[in-house]
Amino acid sequence: MMFNPTEVLQAKNLTNFKASEVIAVIDYLINELRETKKESLPGKILELITYLKRKFVGKQIYPIAEILESDYWFAKHLIHSKKTSEWNSKMRQQQLFILENLFTEYEEKTIPPLIWNNICITYSEALMNIGRPIEALAVIEKMIENEDFYYEKKVPQTGWGLLFYSTLLKGTQDKMHCIYNAHQKLKTYKENIKDKDNLMVYQQRFKVAEDMYEQLGIDDVGVHKGGNRFSGKEKVYRKWCAANRLFLNGSNDIDLHSMVQVDAFLYSDNNFPNETHSFRSRVYQNFLNSLSQEFITLRWLLFDTIHQSKEKPHLADNDLLFNNEGMNVYSIRTDLLKTVYRMSYSIFDKIGYFLNHFYNLSIPNNKASLNHIWFIDEDPNKPLKKFFKQKKNDALQSLYWLSRDIYGYDKISEQSMFVKKISHLRNMMEHSYLQVTEYPDSLLNHESGIKLNLDSIKFGVGEFHSHNLSLNELEKLTMDLTKKTRNALLYLKFAVDHEAGE
Numbered sequence: 001m002m003f004n005p006t007e008v009l010q011a012k013n014l015t016n017f018k019a020s021e022v023i024a025v026i027d028y029l030i031n032e033l034r035e036t037k038k039e040s041l042p043g044k045i046l047e048l049i050t051y052l053k054r055k056f057v058g059k060q061i062y063p064i065a066e067i068l069e070s071d072y073w074f075a076k077h078l079i080h081s082k083k084t085s086e087w088n089s090k091m092r093q094q095q096l097f098i099l100e101n102l103f104t105e106y107e108e109k110t111i112p113p114l115i116w117n118n119i120c121i122t123y124s125e126a127l128m129n130i131g132r133p134i135e136a137l138a139v140i141e142k143m144i145e146n147e148d149f150y151y152e153k154k155v156p157q158t159g160w161g162l163l164f165y166s167t168l169l170k171g172t173q174d175k176m177h178c179i180y181n182a183h184q185k186l187k188t189y190k191e192n193i194k195d196k197d198n199l200m201v202y203q204q205r206f207k208v209a210e211d212m213y214e215q216l217g218i219d220d221v222g223v224h225k226g227g228n229r230f231s232g233k234e235k236v237y238r239k240w241c242a243a244n245r246l247f248l249n250g251s252n253d254i255d256l257h258s259m260v261q262v263d264a265f266l267y268s269d270n271n272f273p274n275e276t277h278s279f280r281s282r283v284y285q286n287f288l289n290s291l292s293q294e295f296i297t298l299r300w301l302l303f304d305t306i307h308q309s310k311e312k313p314h315l316a317d318n319d320l321l322f323n324n325e326g327m328n329v330y331s332i333r334t335d336l337l338k339t340v341y342r343m344s345y346s347i348f349d350k351i352g353y354f355l356n357h358f359y360n361l362s363i364p365n366n367k368a369s370l371n372h373i374w375f376i377d378e379d380p381n382k383p384l385k386k387f388f389k390q391k392k393n394d395a396l397q398s399l400y401w402l403s404r405d406i407y408g409y410d411k412i413s414e415q416s417m418f419v420k421k422i423s424h425l426r427n428m429m430e431h432s433y434l435q436v437t438e439y440p441d442s443l444l445n446h447e448s449g450i451k452l453n454l455d456s457i458k459f460g461v462g463e464f465h466s467h468n469l470s471l472n473e474l475e476k477l478t479m480d481l482t483k484k485t486r487n488a489l490l491y492l493k494f495a496v497d498h499e500a501g502e
Helices: 005-010 019-036 044-056 062-080 090-106 113-129 133-141 151-166 172-186 196-214 232-243 279-306 332-358 386-390 394-407 417-431 471-500
Strands: 433-437 459-461 464-470
Touching: 005 019, 019 044, 019 062, 044 062, 062 090, 062 113, 090 113, 090 394, 090 417, 113 133, 113 151, 133 151, 133 471, 151 172, 151 196, 172 196, 232 279, 279 332, 279 471, 332 394, 332 417, 332 471, 394 417, 394 471, 417 433, 417 464, 417 471, 433 471, 464 471
Parallel strands: 433 464
Antiparallel strands: 459 464
């Protein structure tokens, strides 16, 4: 550091210092917090971050201040993690809230690759640390090729994510395939990484991969090309499923190019060792099979709908006349997208219902939703149930954190914009109506701006409200929600597999 941090810490006016100097002091204080387990100047880190936010507001570098705040909350979490449940750390929730907002807000914006890649790396690390490697791997894929400190981590970071993923897998072949790919990608750190600090981090991570690889007991797992062996429309469909990571198949996240493009979700009596050949066991199997089939149905409906022409009317829409003003969209295509959206939420509810009975939680069926089952009295504003605090099942914890991503974090007054969007839209679809327009997102006004705050997205007369959004955004949000549904089903399967034991 080229200057004395005390000068910044004691200054009454920070405008005399460069932003880089303030950032350096914040990094210094966060590192000190990690090492000493306490803040030498309580409140000072957040004070400096608040200053940077004001200074950077409206500028492309604004995310830097938010990332620093996420680092602060993660450092606080590490200090308190042994005192509080890993399942429900409020400091970790705050970190994720910040990073989810950043990723959602800037995914569709043009910002410098250096800053975007910083968001992706930071967010992927946070997702891995809460047991959600599926989402972490998808975030890493969004990085933009660039010669920067963060992009050089992309390939080995993918390998690190695959190592996390392998810990959730029970099937020997999938686990070996995952560790093999992780090992292959992590060993590239020697060629890819130039920064000395990064080099040390990934050298340690490669050592972990080496140890796990050696424990496989074989020299080479080998990769057999699977690919797409189908033809016609089915070939196009399966290619689309694989590209969007929508197969119920763990290999879809391990290696897109070698996977066989099929669903591979199998449940047997082995998943329910205490219920073998019993009626209860068959009910569990049928329930899970039904959930899988429901997802496959909504996935096909989404594929078929997206690939319908936006210009040519569906045959059921022919000769249907509306008193249509402006650029409002009324079509079978649009309402099928809304149907897929609602079906996704239905599966979330049913996963909660399944967990209630699988773990004998004794929750009334009308309260057994994925949003509520985790908490005392099924109230998200109350603490986590003792059962979950003591439960040693990483995949179940992954499912918990995914549910927080869908429904929002308890005891945090402001939720991420993604949570606000998807929950509000569901309510409008179920209880009022959602007006889809052809206007591009950038032209949506304050009466219909889903990208704005919740105070300005309702439009109507008195208590009667509608909501407007663009067709493009409806498609994107429906795809995002479908991916979360698929990931929830994978984590559910891994959790059930864990209960069956090795």
